[in-house]
Every structure is written in C-alpha cells, then in structure tokens.
Amino acid sequence: MSYSSLEEIVQRCTREQIPFWKAVLLSDMEDRDAGEKESVAAMEQLWKAMQEAAASYDERRQSKSGLAGGMGGQMQMYLEKGGTLSGSFMSRVIAEALKMGESNACMQRIVAAPTAGACGVLPAVLIPLKEAEEIPADRMIEAMYTAAGIGQVIASRAFIAGAAGGCQAEIGSASAMAAGALVSVRGGSPEQIVHAAAMALKNLLGLVCDPVAGLVEVPCIKRNVIGAVNAVSCADMALAGITSRIPPDQVIDAMKEVGESMHISLKETGEGGVANTPEAEKIRKKLTMI
C-alpha cells in the first residue's frame, strides 16, 4: 500500500532500519505487484530521460507564442563569466531550471515531476549536484525514489495540479520533492528528509497559478527557478539540523486548505494574478489573432 503520510514512511524506516528511499521502493513493489529490478529499471529510465532532456536544451528554440526561449542560454553565459551573486552551484541550478522550463514550453521531451509545468525543479538540483561532485548513479536513483515518495504523499493528502490547488501544488510540491531528494543524496536521515520537504512546501504556501494567456510559460518557467533555489536552501537547513516547527504532514494539510480557499481566478484559469495585468491582456489578444 502506498503511504498516506510522511510520518508513516519515517516510522517504517525506523521500524525496519531502512533508508527513506527503500521504504518508497518497497511500497511501490507492493503497490504495483512489481519486482525490485522492474521498479528500479523504470526509475533508471526516468533519470536517464531527465538527463537527456537537460542535455538537449537548445537556446535558439522559441515557443510558438514567442514568450519562451533563450533565457537558459543567457544564464549559462552569465555564469560562465564567473562572479555571480549566487555562486557557481546555485547559478547552475538557476540555469538548469530555466532550460528545462523552456524546453517544456517549446514542446520538447521532458519528465513530469510531478507535473510538466514544474518539470524543471528536480533536475535543476540533481543534475548540477551530480556533475559537481561526481555522485554515483545509485545515489541519484535513491534520490528519485525519495522525491517520488514525498510527491505521492502530497498527492494523496492534498493535490499536485495547479488547477486544483494553485502553483503551490505544482512548484511547491516539486520543491518539497527536490529538497528531500537533496538530503537523500547527502545521506541525511528520514527525519531530515521530511523536514526539508516541509520547509520547502511551507515557504511556497499560497503561491497562485496565474499563467499568462493560459500558457505554461509566464510565470511558470521562472517559478521553476524559485522552486529549485528554495529546495537547495531547505535541504541545507535540514542538514544543519533545523526542523520545521509544524510537523510535515500538517504542512501538507495546510497547503490543501490554502488551495481549497484560493479563488478560482488563481487556479490555472489564466484570469487572475499576473495573467490579469494589462500587459498579459495585450499578449493574450495578440495570440488569439494568430
């Protein structure tokens, strides 16, 4: 059976003396009646697809609307010159998030994590870390399981779709998954993993889904950046021993409550927030004429 709380996963880890990712793997095997090899092979395929998607970024591509394209290249050039405010690792994270978000907008192949709109967050933290520290492939697969386990609990207790709960449900969830994944790579404890996730989700609580002209481009692509950067900060806090004062499952429940009370114009309808600005209206009109 899949887990309905993060607490349940942590308890199983303690009881069976296993790491967080293993508890997720075991539940997947039980859930789908799958063997370990089969499950791991599927996860390896996703990790491979994620890296391929990152490698195939082309800064010359433009989305059909013309709103997306080129930012990943700009960030890359800027960081290669050195001297960025956020330092080399964080700059790589920013560039990677932009690239994946743009590739998605340009109809390239990506891995939804948990959604297509938030597909940049997880690879943006995992790929630069793997490259910077030459982390073995197994560790990355474990991180993917960790992320999936966190996402699964969020999906079962709350939601992961912008139309259901606003951007906090998409980028917020992706950020929580990525924060947990980072702690997992670093060998953090199950408690540290769930607290990193809780802090990441909490920081993005209330984030609205307000896509300009209804497209997964503005502000979605740059929101992938905040999701990724937030994940790194929260993972570091958790590894430093800092915890979420509100228990992780209660943070997820709070996200649900906020999402439910969010006005419909802020849930992927393209009617509120930045989608409701004069400039957005201009863009929308121009696009409907094409």
Place this chain on the structure above:
Amino acid sequence: MNIFDILGPVMVGPSSSHTAGAVRIGYVTRTLLGEKPVKADIALSGSFAATGSGHGTDRALIAGLLGMKPDDIRIPDSFQEAEHEGLAFSFRNVRIPEAHPNTALLKVEGEGGRKAEVQASSLGGGRIMINKLDGTEVHCSGACPTLIIRNQDSPGVVSEVTSILSWKRVNIATLQLYRDRRGGSAVMVIETDQPVQKETVSMLEHLEGIERIMYIRCGMTPASIGGE
C-alpha cells in the same frame, strides 16, 4: 496514484493535460477505430478550445491519431506527418454542455472505411477518460487493458463473455454495462488486471450476440503513458 504517476510520464511538453493527454486521446481513438485513419474531424471544447493551440493540443491529437505516443519527439511536427501519411483533418471549436473542461470529440474514418466517434476528456497528469463511443455513454480510462464489446441486449451474453475470461484466467477489475434500450444494442466495458490475448479476443468475437470487440491494450507503463 503510484510513484510513476508522480515522477513521469516522459512526455513532450508543455502540458500533461493539454499535450500528453491529448496525444493519448488520439492514440486511443486510433485503437478504437481499429485501422489507419485517413480522415478526422475534431471538435475541441472548453479549455481545449480556449488554450489548446498554445499548448499544441491540436498537434498532439493528430500525433496520437498517427500512432505516436506522448513522448514522441515528432509531436510538434505532426501536421506535416499527417500530410505524409495521408490523414486529412479539420478542427473546430464547440461547446459540449456538461463536459469536462478538457474535452475533444473525434469523428474518424479509416482506410478500410470503418468509422468511429469518440468523445474523451483529459483529466490531468496525462490521464484520460473516454466518455462516449459512437454516441453511447461509456466510462473508461484505458489505464489498464480494456475490452469494449458491442453486443445485442439479450440474456446470457455477459455471462458467456465473463466465463471465457475466467477460463483464460483474466481477472476483471471493473465491468460496466450500457444499452440504448431494452433488447437493443448494448455496450460492455471490461477493464482487466491481465492483458487479454489475441486468441481470447477472437474467441469472444465468435460468441453469439457479439457485434464488435475493441481492445485497448495500452496501460500506463511507468516511463511512458503511451501504448503497449
């Protein structure tokens, strides 16, 4: 949702509902038609009509009709592929009352003259629901192997079908029955835990009272929500 509904699918962007789900609707329609489509009249409703073009929903539906899966990198160029494959298509916007916001109605014709009319919705995350088939209301997601059987509404047909499935050790996950009127034309939608073998389908086809059988093989495989 299993963990591969959370991570994944591997898909061509930008939207799991407006792009990946749309590919899948096209793909399932092709499966239901049972042959290569040569003509498609597609009506888009709700959000599919409003923001479909920017999300590539139109290209995604055509890609699915051409047999592409949601991770096929040719999806953005599906219109050119359609020309190449001899598929003529048209799009229009409609309002389908009480339909899910992301709904498409596809009327297709195959190279052998078969016709099918499929109304389906994209529910998010690449998951879909077939709502109507040739005007008859049905509800199936195509997430597990699915038999859609058109039969005469007469006593014993359901039990004949389920007996054969049980004999072939195929476990029925869900079973739905629909009919237009008593003694008229009926539809059975059977979702199964195991794939149904070709010879089993052909045995079912030979039963008395069975008019037509369509089989959707595609389940949501972990890394892709495409076919097979």
